[in-house]
Amino acid sequence: MFDYMDxxxxxxxxxxxxxxxxxxxxQMSSGQCRLAPLIQVIQxxxxxxxxxxxxxxxxxxxxxADTLQGHRDRFHEQFHSLRNFFRRASDMLYFKRLIQIPRLxxxxxxxxxxxxxxxxxxPVVVIPEEAPEDEEPENLIEISTGPPAGEPVVxxxxxxxxFGPPNGSVKDDRDLQIESLKRxxxxxxxxxxxxxxxxxxxxxxxxxQVNALEGELEEQRKQKQKxxxxxxxxxxxxxxxRAAQLxxxxxxxxxxxxxxxxxxxxxxxxxxxxxxSELVHxxxxxxxxxxxTAKQLTVTQQSQEEVARVKEQLAFQVEQVKRESELKLxxxxxxxxxxxxxxxxxxxxxxxxxxxxxxxQQSESELSSRLDTxxxxxxxxxxxxxxxxxxxxxAQTLVRxxxxxxxxxxxxxxxxxxxxxxxxxxxxxxEQGLRQRLLDEQFAVLQGAAAEAAGILQDAVSKLDDPLHLxxxxxxxxxxxxxxxxxxAVSTLEEGHAQYLTSLADASTLVAALTRFSHLTADTIVxxxxxxxxxxxxxxxxxxxxxxxxxxRALELMGQLQDRQALRHMQASxxxxxxQGILQLGQELKPKSLDVRQEELGAMxxxxxxxxxxxxxxxxxxxxxxxxxARHASSGVKLEVNERILNSCTDLMKAIRFLVMTSTSxxxxxxxxxxxxxxxxxxYAKNSRWTEGLISASKAVGWGATQLVEAADKVxxxxxxxxxxxxxxxxxxxxxxxxxxxSKVKADKHSPYLSRLQECSRTVNERAANVVASTxxxxxxxxxxxxxxxxxxxxxxxxxxxxxTQVRVLELEKTLEAERMWLGELRKQHYVLAGTPGSPGExxxxxxxxxxxxxxxxxxxxxxxxxxxxxxxHQLDKKDGIYPAQLVNY
Numbered sequence: 001m002f003d004y005m006d007x008x009x010x011x012x013x014x015x016x017x018x019x020x021x022x023x024x025x026x027q028m029s030s031g032q033c034r035l036a037p038l039i040q041v042i043q044x045x046x047x048x049x050x051x052x053x054x055x056x057x058x059x060x061x062x063x064x065a066d067t068l069q070g071h072r073d074r075f076h077e078q079f080h081s082l083r084n085f086f087r088r089a090s091d092m093l094y095f096k097r098l099i100q101i102p103r104l105x106x107x108x109x110x111x112x113x114x115x116x117x118x119x120x121x122x123p124v125v126v127i128p129e130e131a132p133e134d135e136e137p138e139n140l141i142e143i144s145t146g147p148p149a150g151e152p153v154v155x156x157x158x159x160x161x162x163f164g165p166p167n168g169s170v171k172d173d174r175d176l177q178i179e180s181l182k183r184x185x186x187x188x189x190x191x192x193x194x195x196x197x198x199x200x201x202x203x204x205x206x207x208x209q210v211n212a213l214e215g216e217l218e219e220q221r222k223q224k225q226k227x228x229x230x231x232x233x234x235x236x237x238x239x240x241x242r243a244a245q246l247x248x249x250x251x252x253x254x255x256x257x258x259x260x261x262x263x264x265x266x267x268x269x270x271x272x273x274x275x276x277s278e279l280v281h282x283x284x285x286x287x288x289x290x291x292x293t294a295k296q297l298t299v300t301q302q303s304q305e306e307v308a309r310v311k312e313q314l315a316f317q318v319e320q321v322k323r324e325s326e327l328k329l330x331x332x333x334x335x336x337x338x339x340x341x342x343x344x345x346x347x348x349x350x351x352x353x354x355x356x357x358x359x360x361q362q363s364e365s366e367l368s369s370r371l372d373t374x375x376x377x378x379x380x381x382x383x384x385x386x387x388x389x390x391x392x393x394x395a396q397t398l399v400r401x402x403x404x405x406x407x408x409x410x411x412x413x414x415x416x417x418x419x420x421x422x423x424x425x426x427x428x429x430x431e432q433g434l435r436q437r438l439l440d441e442q443f444a445v446l447q448g449a450a451a452e453a454a455g456i457l458q459d460a461v462s463k464l465d466d467p468l469h470l471x472x473x474x475x476x477x478x479x480x481x482x483x484x485x486x487x488x489a490v491s492t493l494e495e496g497h498a499q500y501l502t503s504l505a506d507a508s509t510l511v512a513a514l515t516r517f518s519h520l521t522a523d524t525i526v527x528x529x530x531x532x533x534x535x536x537x538x539x540x541x542x543x544x545x546x547x548x549x550x551x552x553r554a555l556e557l558m559g560q561l562q563d564r565q566a567l568r569h570m571q572a573s574x575x576x577x578x579x580q581g582i583l584q585l586g587q588e589l590k591p592k593s594l595d596v597r598q599e600e601l602g603a604m605x606x607x608x609x610x611x612x613x614x615x616x617x618x619x620x621x622x623x624x625x626x627x628x629x630a631r632h633a634s635s636g637v638k639l640e641v642n643e644r645i646l647n648s649c650t651d652l653m654k655a656i657r658f659l660v661m662t663s664t665s666x667x668x669x670x671x672x673x674x675x676x677x678x679x680x681x682x683x684y685a686k687n688s689r690w691t692e693g694l695i696s697a698s699k700a701v702g703w704g705a706t707q708l709v710e711a712a713d714k715v716x717x718x719x720x721x722x723x724x725x726x727x728x729x730x731x732x733x734x735x736x737x738x739x740x741x742x743s744k745v746k747a748d749k750h751s752p753y754l755s756r757l758q759e760c761s762r763t764v765n766e767r768a769a770n771v772v773a774s775t776x777x778x779x780x781x782x783x784x785x786x787x788x789x790x791x792x793x794x795x796x797x798x799x800x801x802x803x804x805t806q807v808r809v810l811e812l813e814k815t816l817e818a819e820r821m822w823l824g825e826l827r828k829q830h831y832v833l834a835g836t837p838g839s840p841g842e843x844x845x846x847x848x849x850x851x852x853x854x855x856x857x858x859x860x861x862x863x864x865x866x867x868x869x870x871x872x873x874h875q876l877d878k879k880d881g882i883y884p885a886q887l888v889n890y
């Protein structure tokens with residue numbers, strides 16, 4: 001039909017290309033001769049367009065949309081060409097008189113939406129029965145005779161009307177009208193039947209839609225009731241949260257008030273401390289001044305003693321000079337008396353005596369001059385003595401003044417020292433009171449923190465018995481991490497307790513450790529209860545009991561922290577036993593796949609990705625070998641089918657190989673951007689669940705590629721089934737989707753590798769759909785279908801065979817239901833064993849043999865998942881305690 005439409009459109013384009021659009025060619029004989037065949041083209045194209053739209057809607061209801069992408073593209077091209085052709089033809093005067101050309105919609109129909117078929121309007125070409133004008137129409141070809149003016153122009157046979165009847169014969173108008181009416185009646189009957197069929201189909205569709213809408217309405221009602229219940233619960237929780245928030249704000253206000261008072265007290269203490277240091281400095285300065293005054297007094301006393309010694313020396317010198325002068329005077333008087341006696345005795349020796357006298361006078365003058373000198377020295381010594389006495393009196397006066405000032409200073413110092421000692425004692429008493437108040441406030445803060453921690457722990461313990469908490473679940477890995485951090489918090493709490501006992505004035509370390517301990521312990525208890533909801537019965541009961549014991553000991557510890565006497569004997573180490581029990585139970589509940597050493601995860605990821613790439617390369621090589629063998633071993637239809645299947649498989653393998661390469665690049669980008677200063681192995685060990693998801697997905701891709709090649713090999717050698725190839729295609733598409741999902745978990749949404757990976761995923765889905773489509777088309781070409789012959793059967797035999805066929809249908813339905821149940825059990829067991837390493841590749845379970853089918857009457861329906869109702873949380877058995885790596889929430 002597409003080829004037919006292309007031929008019609010090419011004919012119209014050829015006609016329009018030969019016309020000269022600059023002049024009114026539609027009114028000329030040559031132009032009308034060229035335009036006449038386009039009337040039949042318009043009629044054919046309208047019907048071809050209508051049937052093509054209906055056929056494409058039918059195909060989209062049976063086949064995947066990706067398979068029909070080429071059909072949609074070709075239809076869109078033809079739609080735009082046809083719409084331009086109709087628009088251009090409707091503008092010409094020649095067609096306006098002879099035919100009514102339909103108008104196509106602005107856009108092509110949307111085949112991906114099934115309800116768009118109801119919006120489709122069939123284009124109808126109307127040819128008027130009578131000529132629109134009264135005058136005689138212009139003949140395209142000159143003829144000798146023509147219909148008289150006023151007679152109705154019959155348009156039943158356009159060719160005879162235009163070029164004249166053959167051999168000059170003319171049909172009767174009534175015959176022509178009867179034939180046209182008969183054709184119209186037949187056409188109207190067929191249209192009526194089509195309208196009835198369409199109406200019945202629309203009614204059935206509307207009924208199914210009404211039933212679906214009623215089901216959705218009932219579901220919405222149930223969800224509304226559930227939402228009302230949840231709304232009430234949320235309102236209750238909101239009221240509780242608001243009350244808790246008000247209580248927290250009140251405690252925060254009290255705490256800020258206590259901190260403000262403590263800061264004010266500390267400021268006053270700092271001022272008193274500064275004043276005390278100032279007083280100590282003043283006292284030390286006074287002591288230094290007292291020492292300096294004592295030193296000056298000592299120096300003054302020493303100078304006074306020195307003056308006394310000098311005075312005594314001067315007095316001794318004066319007395320000695322006086323004695324010497326008296327002795328000299330006595331000696332001189334004796335000499336004078338002796339001279340007088342000698343003068344009186346020796347008169348005769350006058351000359352000698354005169355000479356002696358002159359000499360004596362000279363000696364007297366010398367003695368008198370010496371005496372004058374001594375008298376001057378005596379006066380000088382007397383002045384010096386008087387000066388020393390005056391200095392001594394001044395020094396004595398200064399000493400007395402200094403002694404008086406010293407006595408006054410000592411009295412003032414003693415008085416100030418007494419006042420300072422009194423103030424110091426007062427300050428010491430105030431400081432003692434402030435210290436005691438600080439201790440009380442620190443203990444009050446500790447009591448408040450302990451009470452708040454007790455409330456948090458009590459709320460966590462109460463969650464274990466809360467029925468609303470049954471829906472909450474958690475993983476053993478998260479429980480183990482919480483328990484380990486809680487154990488570390490116990491050590492920090494012990495250190496804070498020891499530090500508080502050493503310094504009771506500082507409880508900040510203990511309060512911080514207590515806050516962290518209470519939150520981590522409560523989180524461990526809540527997650528322990530959530531983990532027990534998915535665990536088997538016995539471990540779940542032991543885990544719940546251990547969580548209760550941990551909560552009881554933690555509450556007892558909080559009570560000890562609120563008592564001064566019991567605070568000194570608190571033992572936080574008692575909580576280690578239940579926390580270690582929770583940690584051990586969490587380790588036991590871990591999935592089996594986590595038994596792999598974490599340092600080996602990175603090597604396993606690289607190994608599995610390399611193995612997957614090698615498996616895909618080997619699959620491409622084997623497919624090429626099979627294609628060469630098929631070309632030598634087969635021919636005709638089988639060769640065509642085998643080449644089409646193998647080519648589609650090769651395209652799929654190439655798309656998967658490019659997807660694996662892109663996933664590897666994205667994985668390297670994730671590791672480089674997320675590991676920071678850590679190594680690649682440490683990053684894989686830290687994100688072990690994500691790493692195991694990558695390992696499982698890569699294993700599944702490699703295994704699926706191997707299975708697809710084996711299935712294709714069997715189909716080419718006529719030893720396998722086409723259904724195996726279809727199932728392998730679906731399996732490998734699902735495995736690649738799992739690999740893409742595992743790679744997208746930690747990728748940046750703006751990463752170019754991520755967008756490239758998504759494009760590769762869409763390409764893989766398209767190639768898998770091509771494999772399925774080529775396999776199904778090849779199966780339809782290869783398989784022989786028996787023609788049904790009912791000519792030799794009577795009514796009784798037909799009824800008997802009908803009953804036998806019904807029995808066979810019931811048996812096949814029962815077998816199908818059993819196979820679906822078996823498929824569901826296989827999938828469940830696969831989910832259980834998916835955590836064990838090597839399960840997808842070590843052994844390939846053979847598919848269950850289906851019941852033999854003797855007669856293939858129609859195309860088998862598309863594969864569907866078994867309709868097994870999902871289990872509720874309280875219906876999980878012991879096997880659900882093992883979680884596969886590919887089902888982990890990252």
